[in-house]
Amino acid sequence: MSANAQMVAKYKNNFLKEVQEQVEMGEWVKMCMQCGVCSGSCPTNFHPGWEHPPQEIFMMIRAGKREEVLTSPSMWMCTSCYNCIVRCPRKLPITHIMHGLANYAHRLGMAPKMQPTRHFAKLFWNNCVKTGRVNELKLSMGLYFKDGFGQGIKNGMAMKDVALGLLKAKRLNPFEMLGGHKCKDQNGIHAMLKKARELEEKRKAIKAAA
């Protein structure tokens, strides 16, 4: 059974309970009083992609709209500015709940596939765990070519002046393409991350089984 099917079976239609128990900081959702201050304070102005402001997401969770919430791109749009947390009259850790929901949707395989923030987060992670250092050249290339080769070239051309400027200022090294700089003890880093992942998986498994 997939992780998603397992959770559907476990919580039936009680999505609020599922969020409370499975999502990091999810236990706070029920404290929301729907005042709207978080949404009104969000500097993103809900540009395209921000379908549902946080306040609405919290109400959707209560209303049991599981599918809509978990497949929504909204939580991925949060920029972590913390305006909402500072102002929420109920002190909900809204930013953290947004990230908790995004992470949960990702784990269940329900997060929107080519959502840019999610794509970037994955690229960033894979990039930095390999050598223990972020390879910025490869990271930006990966992002440019997200929507295919043709679009990648176009994106690259659009950013050409910035790239040349960086090159001049010695902030961009083209030889990074051939491997790039690394951490000394790569094996150590990998072992550490492996251990961290094990611990996290264990914690989540206990939560899911409880």
Add this chain to the structure above:
Amino acid sequence: MTAIVATNETILVVGGGISGMTAALEAAETGKQVVLLEKTAALGGRTSQLYRYFPKMCHPVCGLEINLRRLKSNPRIKVLTLAEVTGIAGSSGDYTATVRITPRYVNENCTACGECAKAVSTLVDDQFNYKLGKTKAAYLPNAMAYPQRYVLDPSIIGTAEAEKAKAACKYGAIDLGQKEEIVQIKAGAVVWATGWQPYDAAKIQPYGYGRFKNVITSVEFERLADPHGPTGGKLLRPSDGKEAKNVAFIQCAGSRDENHLRHCSRFCCMASLKQTHYVRERFPEDGKSTIYYIDIRAIDRFEDFYQKVKADSSVTFTKSKVARISLNEANGNPICHGVNTEGYHRYANEHDLVVLAVGMEPSVKGMNIPASVVADSSGFIEADPANGGIFGAGCATNALDVNRSVQSATAAALRAVQVVNKVARAEA
């Protein structure tokens, strides 16, 4: 020297608002001796600063007038104004309060003729009007002040202005030699009725109170609407004196907020509903009110009042707590930003004036009361046997409207009477 006859059969009432006056009257009318202390120069408290009060929309004058008449005809009540308690020692049935009395510089001879005010030219902040205007440094605290006696502002003492005032008085009422006094007052029981104060709106940073002139508080709006207020009852906004026809009311400004006051202040929904009447009354043709709210709390029998305002086409209800206010620099209008919970639409609405329905906090918080009393996390006094013979009344105990304050004051008076009755029996 102020002479006060008090024994441990006396009831001391601290605070001369509607609650303190009620407690003093109820106790005195059962035959007890009462000393009533008020920090400012006149009785009445915050009720006297309202233009009208819900639910009947009468002027506070009428309610206060009846109480003042009862007070004047009752020889058992000794009223001390400009008096503040600095300490209370002892226990139930045997308290001694230390009281500081600040000089008024005007004695009992004053007939309130007003000649002293004409003689001086110095202006000071008008406290009665929440500093929205200025008043002469020799002034009557408010039109229906009790006692009807002028006050000299301490800032002019020792200047030629004070001498001018003294020279102008035909009754020898001005006494520039008055000094601060500290007196001890005995009492068997104490009623603590120091009331409330509006939450400091400047602390709600995103609303810009103090930065934007046309963002004011609900208590200030009462003064704008009052014919005795700084604008003579015209709804003129502070920045440019333009008529404020399109008024926004923001509910829970500082209340129900972990960053400010944790409690619901309870009366501010009603206060804003009431204040929409002021807008419609002044501008029957084109007045517009918008109430931004989380949920309207018109408790029990006030539901009727709410339904009537809801039916008024000049009033719009927007279910949303405004997130922030910005300023239209060109015309001075405040702009309210937020997201409407009904439909989750973003808005940016411009208004002539924004009124913050500020929360209520105790004017003397529990921990600052110079005696040991049990108070909740907001500083309101709790009814607790550990308080001994000290009883909270009115808004010192909770966010209450006038009606509930009076009920609470009557209950406190009854408890105080029981304490002094016990003392009397023991001494008999």
